[in-house]
Amino acid sequence: MKYIFIISIFCLSLAVKAQENDLMALLNDQTEEPIIYAEATFKGSRLINGHTVQTRKAKAFEFLISHRFGRLNSGAYELFGIDGANIRLGFEYGLSDRITIGLGRNSFEKTFDSFMKVKLLKQSKGRKVMPFSAVFLTSAALKTLKGQEGFTTTVSKLTYTHQLLIARKFNNSFSFQVMPTIIHRNMILVEQENSDVFALGVGGRFKLTQRVSLNAEYYQRFDVPEADLNYNSLAVGVDIETGGHVFQLHLTNSRAMIEKGFITETSGDFFNGDIHFGFNVSRVF
Missing domain, CATH: 1.20.5 (Single alpha-helices involved in coiled-coils or other helix-helix interfaces)
Structure with missing residues:
Protein backbone atom coordinates (compact mmCIF):
# COMPACT_ATOMS: atom_id res chain seq x y z
CA MET A 1 0.00 0.00 0.00
CA GLU A 33 5.21 38.45 -32.22
CA PRO A 34 2.93 38.21 -35.29
CA ILE A 35 3.93 38.70 -38.93
CA ILE A 36 2.60 42.02 -40.26
CA TYR A 37 2.58 42.37 -44.05
CA ALA A 38 2.67 45.72 -45.85
CA GLU A 39 -0.65 46.37 -47.56
CA ALA A 40 -1.45 48.71 -50.47
CA THR A 41 2.13 49.65 -51.33
CA PHE A 42 0.45 51.21 -54.36
CA LYS A 43 -3.27 51.71 -54.96
CA GLY A 44 -3.35 50.04 -58.37
CA SER A 45 -1.58 47.59 -60.63
CA ARG A 46 -0.07 50.50 -62.61
CA LEU A 47 2.24 53.20 -61.30
CA ILE A 48 1.60 55.38 -64.37
CA ASN A 49 2.74 53.67 -67.57
CA GLY A 50 4.35 50.64 -65.97
CA HIS A 51 3.33 47.95 -63.53
CA THR A 52 3.61 48.05 -59.74
CA VAL A 53 4.21 45.17 -57.33
CA GLN A 54 0.47 44.95 -56.68
CA THR A 55 -1.14 41.68 -57.81
CA ARG A 56 -4.81 40.77 -57.90
CA LYS A 57 -6.39 38.65 -55.19
CA ALA A 58 -7.21 35.06 -56.12
CA LYS A 59 -10.16 34.91 -58.56
CA ALA A 60 -10.40 38.73 -58.70
CA PHE A 61 -10.96 40.28 -62.14
CA GLU A 62 -9.85 43.77 -63.17
CA PHE A 63 -10.89 45.79 -66.20
CA LEU A 64 -8.45 48.58 -67.08
CA ILE A 65 -8.90 51.42 -69.59
CA SER A 66 -5.77 53.42 -70.45
CA HIS A 67 -5.94 56.53 -72.63
CA ARG A 68 -3.23 58.81 -74.05
CA PHE A 69 -4.09 61.91 -76.04
CA GLY A 70 -1.77 63.46 -78.61
CA ARG A 71 0.85 66.06 -77.77
CA LEU A 72 -0.37 69.13 -75.96
CA ASN A 73 1.94 71.29 -78.10
CA SER A 74 0.40 70.03 -81.36
CA GLY A 75 -1.68 73.20 -81.61
CA ALA A 76 -5.29 74.04 -82.35
CA TYR A 77 -5.36 72.06 -85.61
CA GLU A 78 -5.02 68.83 -83.60
CA LEU A 79 -7.14 70.35 -80.81
CA PHE A 80 -4.07 70.24 -78.55
CA GLY A 81 -3.77 66.48 -78.75
CA ILE A 82 -7.37 65.31 -78.63
CA ASP A 83 -7.32 64.21 -82.29
CA GLY A 84 -4.34 61.91 -81.78
CA ALA A 85 -5.64 59.73 -78.96
CA ASN A 86 -4.54 56.16 -78.23
CA ILE A 87 -6.37 53.65 -76.05
CA ARG A 88 -5.63 50.31 -74.41
CA LEU A 89 -8.25 47.93 -73.03
CA GLY A 90 -6.88 45.46 -70.50
CA PHE A 91 -8.23 42.46 -68.61
CA GLU A 92 -6.43 41.00 -65.59
CA TYR A 93 -7.21 37.97 -63.43
CA GLY A 94 -5.74 36.63 -60.21
CA LEU A 95 -4.93 32.93 -60.53
CA SER A 96 -3.88 33.11 -56.89
CA ASP A 97 -2.88 35.81 -54.41
CA ARG A 98 0.62 35.64 -55.89
CA ILE A 99 0.02 35.14 -59.63
CA THR A 100 -1.81 37.52 -61.98
CA ILE A 101 -2.27 37.13 -65.73
CA GLY A 102 -3.49 39.72 -68.20
CA LEU A 103 -4.42 40.46 -71.81
CA GLY A 104 -4.70 43.77 -73.61
CA ARG A 105 -5.19 45.47 -76.95
CA ASN A 106 -3.57 48.80 -77.85
CA SER A 107 -4.62 51.12 -80.66
CA PHE A 108 -0.97 52.29 -80.76
CA GLU A 109 0.53 50.15 -83.55
CA LYS A 110 -2.55 47.91 -83.15
CA THR A 111 -0.70 45.81 -80.60
CA PHE A 112 -1.96 42.84 -78.61
CA ASP A 113 -0.17 42.06 -75.36
CA SER A 114 -0.20 39.48 -72.60
CA PHE A 115 1.64 39.25 -69.29
CA MET A 116 2.12 37.28 -66.10
CA LYS A 117 3.13 38.70 -62.71
CA VAL A 118 4.49 36.44 -59.97
CA LYS A 119 4.94 37.77 -56.44
CA LEU A 120 8.28 36.49 -55.13
CA LEU A 121 8.55 38.37 -51.83
CA LYS A 122 6.16 40.40 -49.70
CA GLN A 123 7.31 43.18 -47.38
CA SER A 124 6.73 42.31 -43.74
CA LYS A 125 7.79 43.06 -40.18
CA GLY A 126 7.42 41.39 -36.80
CA ARG A 127 8.39 37.73 -36.45
CA LYS A 128 9.36 37.65 -40.14
CA VAL A 129 11.23 40.68 -41.47
CA MET A 130 11.31 41.34 -45.23
CA PRO A 131 12.31 44.94 -46.11
CA PHE A 132 10.72 45.00 -49.58
CA SER A 133 8.30 43.33 -51.97
CA ALA A 134 9.47 41.75 -55.23
CA VAL A 135 7.49 40.71 -58.30
CA PHE A 136 8.67 39.14 -61.56
CA LEU A 137 6.87 40.34 -64.70
CA THR A 138 7.11 38.73 -68.11
CA SER A 139 5.14 39.89 -71.13
CA ALA A 140 4.84 39.50 -74.89
CA ALA A 141 3.54 42.00 -77.44
CA LEU A 142 2.42 41.39 -81.02
CA LYS A 143 2.27 44.38 -83.39
CA THR A 144 -0.42 43.89 -86.06
CA LEU A 145 -0.13 47.25 -87.84
CA LYS A 146 -0.24 46.68 -91.60
CA GLY A 147 2.20 48.08 -94.13
CA GLN A 148 5.30 47.85 -91.91
CA GLU A 149 8.27 47.17 -94.18
CA GLY A 150 10.30 44.19 -93.04
CA PHE A 151 7.72 42.89 -90.57
CA THR A 152 6.44 40.11 -92.81
CA THR A 153 6.02 37.22 -90.35
CA THR A 154 4.27 36.89 -87.01
CA VAL A 155 7.55 36.05 -85.28
CA SER A 156 9.18 39.25 -86.58
CA LYS A 157 6.39 41.32 -84.97
CA LEU A 158 6.89 39.91 -81.46
CA THR A 159 8.62 41.71 -78.58
CA TYR A 160 9.31 40.27 -75.12
CA THR A 161 9.77 42.10 -71.83
CA HIS A 162 11.11 40.85 -68.49
CA GLN A 163 11.12 42.97 -65.34
CA LEU A 164 11.94 42.58 -61.68
CA LEU A 165 9.75 44.99 -59.71
CA ILE A 166 11.17 45.83 -56.27
CA ALA A 167 9.22 48.15 -53.97
CA ARG A 168 9.21 49.30 -50.37
CA LYS A 169 6.45 51.04 -48.45
CA PHE A 170 8.41 53.30 -46.10
CA ASN A 171 5.34 54.59 -44.26
CA ASN A 172 1.65 55.24 -44.87
CA SER A 173 2.51 58.18 -47.14
CA PHE A 174 5.53 57.15 -49.22
CA SER A 175 6.30 54.13 -51.41
CA PHE A 176 9.24 53.70 -53.81
CA GLN A 177 9.88 51.18 -56.59
CA VAL A 178 12.77 50.23 -58.91
CA MET A 179 12.27 48.27 -62.14
CA PRO A 180 15.31 46.67 -63.83
CA THR A 181 14.13 45.74 -67.33
CA ILE A 182 15.24 43.86 -70.42
CA ILE A 183 13.31 44.04 -73.70
CA HIS A 184 14.00 41.79 -76.68
CA ARG A 185 12.75 42.74 -80.15
CA ASN A 186 12.71 39.89 -82.66
CA MET A 187 13.30 42.31 -85.51
CA ILE A 188 14.76 45.81 -85.82
CA LEU A 189 14.51 48.05 -88.87
CA VAL A 190 17.96 49.63 -88.83
CA GLU A 191 21.37 48.37 -87.78
CA GLN A 192 21.77 51.26 -85.34
CA GLU A 193 19.02 49.83 -83.11
CA ASN A 194 19.62 47.16 -80.49
CA SER A 195 17.61 43.96 -80.43
CA ASP A 196 18.05 43.84 -76.66
CA VAL A 197 17.30 46.98 -74.67
CA PHE A 198 18.33 47.31 -71.02
CA ALA A 199 16.66 49.90 -68.83
CA LEU A 200 16.18 50.83 -65.20
CA GLY A 201 12.94 52.38 -64.05
CA VAL A 202 12.34 54.25 -60.81
CA GLY A 203 9.08 55.57 -59.45
CA GLY A 204 7.18 56.44 -56.34
CA ARG A 205 3.96 57.49 -54.70
CA PHE A 206 3.36 60.16 -52.07
CA LYS A 207 -0.08 60.37 -50.47
CA LEU A 208 -1.54 63.86 -50.27
CA THR A 209 -4.80 62.80 -48.61
CA GLN A 210 -6.46 59.52 -47.68
CA ARG A 211 -7.65 59.02 -51.28
CA VAL A 212 -5.30 61.19 -53.38
CA SER A 213 -1.62 60.59 -54.14
CA LEU A 214 1.11 62.12 -56.31
CA ASN A 215 3.01 59.67 -58.55
CA ALA A 216 6.14 59.87 -60.69
CA GLU A 217 7.95 57.40 -62.96
CA TYR A 218 11.13 57.46 -65.08
CA TYR A 219 12.93 54.88 -67.24
CA GLN A 220 16.61 55.24 -68.10
CA ARG A 221 17.86 53.22 -71.09
CA PHE A 222 21.46 52.00 -71.28
CA ASP A 223 23.90 51.52 -74.17
CA VAL A 224 21.70 53.58 -76.49
CA PRO A 225 23.07 53.93 -80.06
CA GLU A 226 23.88 57.49 -81.12
CA ALA A 227 21.51 57.18 -84.08
CA ASP A 228 18.57 56.37 -81.77
CA LEU A 229 16.15 59.32 -81.90
CA ASN A 230 13.93 58.18 -79.02
CA TYR A 231 13.87 59.59 -75.48
CA ASN A 232 13.63 58.16 -71.99
CA SER A 233 10.09 57.86 -70.66
CA LEU A 234 9.03 60.32 -67.94
CA ALA A 235 5.61 60.65 -66.32
CA VAL A 236 4.02 62.49 -63.40
CA GLY A 237 0.46 62.15 -62.23
CA VAL A 238 -2.22 61.96 -59.58
CA ASP A 239 -4.16 58.93 -58.30
CA ILE A 240 -7.72 59.35 -57.06
CA GLU A 241 -9.37 56.41 -55.30
CA THR A 242 -13.17 56.17 -55.18
CA GLY A 243 -14.39 52.87 -53.78
CA GLY A 244 -13.74 50.11 -56.30
CA HIS A 245 -12.34 52.53 -58.90
CA VAL A 246 -8.90 54.11 -59.17
CA PHE A 247 -8.59 57.14 -61.47
CA GLN A 248 -5.07 58.02 -62.60
CA LEU A 249 -4.47 61.36 -64.34
CA HIS A 250 -1.01 62.07 -65.69
CA LEU A 251 1.35 63.89 -68.05
CA THR A 252 3.95 61.88 -69.98
CA ASN A 253 6.10 62.05 -73.10
CA SER A 254 5.12 58.46 -74.00
CA ARG A 255 2.22 57.50 -76.25
CA ALA A 256 2.38 53.75 -75.74
CA MET A 257 0.96 52.02 -72.67
CA ILE A 258 3.01 48.81 -72.59
CA GLU A 259 6.71 48.37 -71.82
CA LYS A 260 7.98 47.68 -75.33
CA GLY A 261 6.37 50.94 -76.43
CA PHE A 262 7.00 53.51 -73.73
CA ILE A 263 10.53 52.29 -72.91
CA THR A 264 11.88 51.84 -76.45
CA GLU A 265 9.60 53.97 -78.68
CA THR A 266 9.07 57.28 -76.86
CA SER A 267 9.68 59.85 -79.61
CA GLY A 268 8.91 63.03 -77.65
CA ASP A 269 11.07 65.15 -75.34
CA PHE A 270 9.18 65.92 -72.13
CA PHE A 271 11.21 69.08 -71.50
CA ASN A 272 10.61 70.32 -75.04
CA GLY A 273 6.86 70.29 -74.50
CA ASP A 274 6.17 66.94 -76.19
CA ILE A 275 3.72 65.99 -73.46
CA HIS A 276 0.66 63.77 -73.64
CA PHE A 277 -2.20 64.03 -71.17
CA GLY A 278 -3.52 60.61 -70.22
CA PHE A 279 -5.53 58.64 -67.74
CA ASN A 280 -6.04 55.10 -66.45
CA VAL A 281 -9.35 53.91 -65.02
CA SER A 282 -9.62 50.51 -63.35
CA ARG A 283 -12.44 48.52 -61.81
CA VAL A 284 -11.93 45.37 -59.76
CA PHE A 285 -14.67 42.74 -59.62
Whole structure:
Protein backbone atom coordinates (compact mmCIF):
# COMPACT_ATOMS: atom_id res chain seq x y z
CA MET A 1 0.00 0.00 0.00
CA LYS A 2 2.86 2.33 0.85
CA TYR A 3 4.48 1.74 -2.55
CA ILE A 4 1.22 2.36 -4.35
CA PHE A 5 0.91 5.68 -2.52
CA ILE A 6 4.48 6.69 -3.42
CA ILE A 7 4.02 5.74 -7.08
CA SER A 8 0.74 7.67 -7.22
CA ILE A 9 2.37 10.79 -5.80
CA PHE A 10 5.22 10.47 -8.33
CA CYS A 11 2.85 10.10 -11.29
CA LEU A 12 0.74 13.03 -10.08
CA SER A 13 3.81 15.26 -9.87
CA LEU A 14 4.75 14.32 -13.46
CA ALA A 15 1.24 15.17 -14.64
CA VAL A 16 1.33 18.55 -12.92
CA LYS A 17 4.76 19.26 -14.44
CA ALA A 18 3.49 18.35 -17.92
CA GLN A 19 0.49 20.65 -17.52
CA GLU A 20 2.79 23.47 -16.48
CA ASN A 21 4.91 22.91 -19.60
CA ASP A 22 1.81 22.87 -21.82
CA LEU A 23 0.57 26.08 -20.22
CA MET A 24 3.93 27.80 -20.73
CA ALA A 25 4.01 26.69 -24.37
CA LEU A 26 0.49 28.04 -24.88
CA LEU A 27 1.43 31.38 -23.32
CA ASN A 28 4.54 31.59 -25.50
CA ASP A 29 2.45 30.94 -28.62
CA GLN A 30 -0.02 33.63 -27.65
CA THR A 31 2.66 36.22 -26.91
CA GLU A 32 4.83 35.41 -29.97
CA GLU A 33 5.21 38.45 -32.22
CA PRO A 34 2.93 38.21 -35.29
CA ILE A 35 3.93 38.70 -38.93
CA ILE A 36 2.60 42.02 -40.26
CA TYR A 37 2.58 42.37 -44.05
CA ALA A 38 2.67 45.72 -45.85
CA GLU A 39 -0.65 46.37 -47.56
CA ALA A 40 -1.45 48.71 -50.47
CA THR A 41 2.13 49.65 -51.33
CA PHE A 42 0.45 51.21 -54.36
CA LYS A 43 -3.27 51.71 -54.96
CA GLY A 44 -3.35 50.04 -58.37
CA SER A 45 -1.58 47.59 -60.63
CA ARG A 46 -0.07 50.50 -62.61
CA LEU A 47 2.24 53.20 -61.30
CA ILE A 48 1.60 55.38 -64.37
CA ASN A 49 2.74 53.67 -67.57
CA GLY A 50 4.35 50.64 -65.97
CA HIS A 51 3.33 47.95 -63.53
CA THR A 52 3.61 48.05 -59.74
CA VAL A 53 4.21 45.17 -57.33
CA GLN A 54 0.47 44.95 -56.68
CA THR A 55 -1.14 41.68 -57.81
CA ARG A 56 -4.81 40.77 -57.90
CA LYS A 57 -6.39 38.65 -55.19
CA ALA A 58 -7.21 35.06 -56.12
CA LYS A 59 -10.16 34.91 -58.56
CA ALA A 60 -10.40 38.73 -58.70
CA PHE A 61 -10.96 40.28 -62.14
CA GLU A 62 -9.85 43.77 -63.17
CA PHE A 63 -10.89 45.79 -66.20
CA LEU A 64 -8.45 48.58 -67.08
CA ILE A 65 -8.90 51.42 -69.59
CA SER A 66 -5.77 53.42 -70.45
CA HIS A 67 -5.94 56.53 -72.63
CA ARG A 68 -3.23 58.81 -74.05
CA PHE A 69 -4.09 61.91 -76.04
CA GLY A 70 -1.77 63.46 -78.61
CA ARG A 71 0.85 66.06 -77.77
CA LEU A 72 -0.37 69.13 -75.96
CA ASN A 73 1.94 71.29 -78.10
CA SER A 74 0.40 70.03 -81.36
CA GLY A 75 -1.68 73.20 -81.61
CA ALA A 76 -5.29 74.04 -82.35
CA TYR A 77 -5.36 72.06 -85.61
CA GLU A 78 -5.02 68.83 -83.60
CA LEU A 79 -7.14 70.35 -80.81
CA PHE A 80 -4.07 70.24 -78.55
CA GLY A 81 -3.77 66.48 -78.75
CA ILE A 82 -7.37 65.31 -78.63
CA ASP A 83 -7.32 64.21 -82.29
CA GLY A 84 -4.34 61.91 -81.78
CA ALA A 85 -5.64 59.73 -78.96
CA ASN A 86 -4.54 56.16 -78.23
CA ILE A 87 -6.37 53.65 -76.05
CA ARG A 88 -5.63 50.31 -74.41
CA LEU A 89 -8.25 47.93 -73.03
CA GLY A 90 -6.88 45.46 -70.50
CA PHE A 91 -8.23 42.46 -68.61
CA GLU A 92 -6.43 41.00 -65.59
CA TYR A 93 -7.21 37.97 -63.43
CA GLY A 94 -5.74 36.63 -60.21
CA LEU A 95 -4.93 32.93 -60.53
CA SER A 96 -3.88 33.11 -56.89
CA ASP A 97 -2.88 35.81 -54.41
CA ARG A 98 0.62 35.64 -55.89
CA ILE A 99 0.02 35.14 -59.63
CA THR A 100 -1.81 37.52 -61.98
CA ILE A 101 -2.27 37.13 -65.73
CA GLY A 102 -3.49 39.72 -68.20
CA LEU A 103 -4.42 40.46 -71.81
CA GLY A 104 -4.70 43.77 -73.61
CA ARG A 105 -5.19 45.47 -76.95
CA ASN A 106 -3.57 48.80 -77.85
CA SER A 107 -4.62 51.12 -80.66
CA PHE A 108 -0.97 52.29 -80.76
CA GLU A 109 0.53 50.15 -83.55
CA LYS A 110 -2.55 47.91 -83.15
CA THR A 111 -0.70 45.81 -80.60
CA PHE A 112 -1.96 42.84 -78.61
CA ASP A 113 -0.17 42.06 -75.36
CA SER A 114 -0.20 39.48 -72.60
CA PHE A 115 1.64 39.25 -69.29
CA MET A 116 2.12 37.28 -66.10
CA LYS A 117 3.13 38.70 -62.71
CA VAL A 118 4.49 36.44 -59.97
CA LYS A 119 4.94 37.77 -56.44
CA LEU A 120 8.28 36.49 -55.13
CA LEU A 121 8.55 38.37 -51.83
CA LYS A 122 6.16 40.40 -49.70
CA GLN A 123 7.31 43.18 -47.38
CA SER A 124 6.73 42.31 -43.74
CA LYS A 125 7.79 43.06 -40.18
CA GLY A 126 7.42 41.39 -36.80
CA ARG A 127 8.39 37.73 -36.45
CA LYS A 128 9.36 37.65 -40.14
CA VAL A 129 11.23 40.68 -41.47
CA MET A 130 11.31 41.34 -45.23
CA PRO A 131 12.31 44.94 -46.11
CA PHE A 132 10.72 45.00 -49.58
CA SER A 133 8.30 43.33 -51.97
CA ALA A 134 9.47 41.75 -55.23
CA VAL A 135 7.49 40.71 -58.30
CA PHE A 136 8.67 39.14 -61.56
CA LEU A 137 6.87 40.34 -64.70
CA THR A 138 7.11 38.73 -68.11
CA SER A 139 5.14 39.89 -71.13
CA ALA A 140 4.84 39.50 -74.89
CA ALA A 141 3.54 42.00 -77.44
CA LEU A 142 2.42 41.39 -81.02
CA LYS A 143 2.27 44.38 -83.39
CA THR A 144 -0.42 43.89 -86.06
CA LEU A 145 -0.13 47.25 -87.84
CA LYS A 146 -0.24 46.68 -91.60
CA GLY A 147 2.20 48.08 -94.13
CA GLN A 148 5.30 47.85 -91.91
CA GLU A 149 8.27 47.17 -94.18
CA GLY A 150 10.30 44.19 -93.04
CA PHE A 151 7.72 42.89 -90.57
CA THR A 152 6.44 40.11 -92.81
CA THR A 153 6.02 37.22 -90.35
CA THR A 154 4.27 36.89 -87.01
CA VAL A 155 7.55 36.05 -85.28
CA SER A 156 9.18 39.25 -86.58
CA LYS A 157 6.39 41.32 -84.97
CA LEU A 158 6.89 39.91 -81.46
CA THR A 159 8.62 41.71 -78.58
CA TYR A 160 9.31 40.27 -75.12
CA THR A 161 9.77 42.10 -71.83
CA HIS A 162 11.11 40.85 -68.49
CA GLN A 163 11.12 42.97 -65.34
CA LEU A 164 11.94 42.58 -61.68
CA LEU A 165 9.75 44.99 -59.71
CA ILE A 166 11.17 45.83 -56.27
CA ALA A 167 9.22 48.15 -53.97
CA ARG A 168 9.21 49.30 -50.37
CA LYS A 169 6.45 51.04 -48.45
CA PHE A 170 8.41 53.30 -46.10
CA ASN A 171 5.34 54.59 -44.26
CA ASN A 172 1.65 55.24 -44.87
CA SER A 173 2.51 58.18 -47.14
CA PHE A 174 5.53 57.15 -49.22
CA SER A 175 6.30 54.13 -51.41
CA PHE A 176 9.24 53.70 -53.81
CA GLN A 177 9.88 51.18 -56.59
CA VAL A 178 12.77 50.23 -58.91
CA MET A 179 12.27 48.27 -62.14
CA PRO A 180 15.31 46.67 -63.83
CA THR A 181 14.13 45.74 -67.33
CA ILE A 182 15.24 43.86 -70.42
CA ILE A 183 13.31 44.04 -73.70
CA HIS A 184 14.00 41.79 -76.68
CA ARG A 185 12.75 42.74 -80.15
CA ASN A 186 12.71 39.89 -82.66
CA MET A 187 13.30 42.31 -85.51
CA ILE A 188 14.76 45.81 -85.82
CA LEU A 189 14.51 48.05 -88.87
CA VAL A 190 17.96 49.63 -88.83
CA GLU A 191 21.37 48.37 -87.78
CA GLN A 192 21.77 51.26 -85.34
CA GLU A 193 19.02 49.83 -83.11
CA ASN A 194 19.62 47.16 -80.49
CA SER A 195 17.61 43.96 -80.43
CA ASP A 196 18.05 43.84 -76.66
CA VAL A 197 17.30 46.98 -74.67
CA PHE A 198 18.33 47.31 -71.02
CA ALA A 199 16.66 49.90 -68.83
CA LEU A 200 16.18 50.83 -65.20
CA GLY A 201 12.94 52.38 -64.05
CA VAL A 202 12.34 54.25 -60.81
CA GLY A 203 9.08 55.57 -59.45
CA GLY A 204 7.18 56.44 -56.34
CA ARG A 205 3.96 57.49 -54.70
CA PHE A 206 3.36 60.16 -52.07
CA LYS A 207 -0.08 60.37 -50.47
CA LEU A 208 -1.54 63.86 -50.27
CA THR A 209 -4.80 62.80 -48.61
CA GLN A 210 -6.46 59.52 -47.68
CA ARG A 211 -7.65 59.02 -51.28
CA VAL A 212 -5.30 61.19 -53.38
CA SER A 213 -1.62 60.59 -54.14
CA LEU A 214 1.11 62.12 -56.31
CA ASN A 215 3.01 59.67 -58.55
CA ALA A 216 6.14 59.87 -60.69
CA GLU A 217 7.95 57.40 -62.96
CA TYR A 218 11.13 57.46 -65.08
CA TYR A 219 12.93 54.88 -67.24
CA GLN A 220 16.61 55.24 -68.10
CA ARG A 221 17.86 53.22 -71.09
CA PHE A 222 21.46 52.00 -71.28
CA ASP A 223 23.90 51.52 -74.17
CA VAL A 224 21.70 53.58 -76.49
CA PRO A 225 23.07 53.93 -80.06
CA GLU A 226 23.88 57.49 -81.12
CA ALA A 227 21.51 57.18 -84.08
CA ASP A 228 18.57 56.37 -81.77
CA LEU A 229 16.15 59.32 -81.90
CA ASN A 230 13.93 58.18 -79.02
CA TYR A 231 13.87 59.59 -75.48
CA ASN A 232 13.63 58.16 -71.99
CA SER A 233 10.09 57.86 -70.66
CA LEU A 234 9.03 60.32 -67.94
CA ALA A 235 5.61 60.65 -66.32
CA VAL A 236 4.02 62.49 -63.40
CA GLY A 237 0.46 62.15 -62.23
CA VAL A 238 -2.22 61.96 -59.58
CA ASP A 239 -4.16 58.93 -58.30
CA ILE A 240 -7.72 59.35 -57.06
CA GLU A 241 -9.37 56.41 -55.30
CA THR A 242 -13.17 56.17 -55.18
CA GLY A 243 -14.39 52.87 -53.78
CA GLY A 244 -13.74 50.11 -56.30
CA HIS A 245 -12.34 52.53 -58.90
CA VAL A 246 -8.90 54.11 -59.17
CA PHE A 247 -8.59 57.14 -61.47
CA GLN A 248 -5.07 58.02 -62.60
CA LEU A 249 -4.47 61.36 -64.34
CA HIS A 250 -1.01 62.07 -65.69
CA LEU A 251 1.35 63.89 -68.05
CA THR A 252 3.95 61.88 -69.98
CA ASN A 253 6.10 62.05 -73.10
CA SER A 254 5.12 58.46 -74.00
CA ARG A 255 2.22 57.50 -76.25
CA ALA A 256 2.38 53.75 -75.74
CA MET A 257 0.96 52.02 -72.67
CA ILE A 258 3.01 48.81 -72.59
CA GLU A 259 6.71 48.37 -71.82
CA LYS A 260 7.98 47.68 -75.33
CA GLY A 261 6.37 50.94 -76.43
CA PHE A 262 7.00 53.51 -73.73
CA ILE A 263 10.53 52.29 -72.91
CA THR A 264 11.88 51.84 -76.45
CA GLU A 265 9.60 53.97 -78.68
CA THR A 266 9.07 57.28 -76.86
CA SER A 267 9.68 59.85 -79.61
CA GLY A 268 8.91 63.03 -77.65
CA ASP A 269 11.07 65.15 -75.34
CA PHE A 270 9.18 65.92 -72.13
CA PHE A 271 11.21 69.08 -71.50
CA ASN A 272 10.61 70.32 -75.04
CA GLY A 273 6.86 70.29 -74.50
CA ASP A 274 6.17 66.94 -76.19
CA ILE A 275 3.72 65.99 -73.46
CA HIS A 276 0.66 63.77 -73.64
CA PHE A 277 -2.20 64.03 -71.17
CA GLY A 278 -3.52 60.61 -70.22
CA PHE A 279 -5.53 58.64 -67.74
CA ASN A 280 -6.04 55.10 -66.45
CA VAL A 281 -9.35 53.91 -65.02
CA SER A 282 -9.62 50.51 -63.35
CA ARG A 283 -12.44 48.52 -61.81
CA VAL A 284 -11.93 45.37 -59.76
CA PHE A 285 -14.67 42.74 -59.62
